[in-house]
Amino acid sequence: MITVIKTTLSNKEIAIKLGKELLDLRLIACSNISPITSQYIWKGKYHEDKEYALTLKTNELRKKDVIKHLQKNHPYEIPFISTEEHVINNAYQNWMDAFVQ
Numbered sequence: 001m002i003t004v005i006k007t008t009l010s011n012k013e014i015a016i017k018l019g020k021e022l023l024d025l026r027l028i029a030c031s032n033i034s035p036i037t038s039q040y041i042w043k044g045k046y047h048e049d050k051e052y053a054l055t056l057k058t059n060e061l062r063k064k065d066v067i068k069h070l071q072k073n074h075p076y077e078i079p080f081i082s083t084e085e086h087v088i089n090n091a092y093q094n095w096m097d098a099f100v101q
Contacts, residue, residue, distance in 0.1 A: 002096060003063040004084045005056040007070055008038060014075060015052040021073070022056060027066050029096035030057045059100050060085075
């Protein structure tokens with residue numbers, strides 16, 4: 001089983017930076033960055049912005065460390081951080097477990 005952690009960021013460079021930091025720390029096995037359009041109300045005003053979804057893949061042992069790193073280094077005042085557990089194929093699980101320390 002893996003943990004998939006998702007967050008959103010205002011620009012691609014920050015998403016790349018956070019993903020690389022987490023890879024360098026061996027807290028994640030992979031990150032995916034996708035452009036999205038977000039609609040939301042913030043401080044009473046409607047916003048429609050281009051953002052980037054950052055998807056991070058890790059194991060149960062490192063989930064809290066990844067979340068802590070995101071909370072400390074995320075530029076948003078109130079970042080969206082979600083987690084999901086997934087059962088995956090054995091080959092990917094073995095590859096991930098060998099990398100994530």
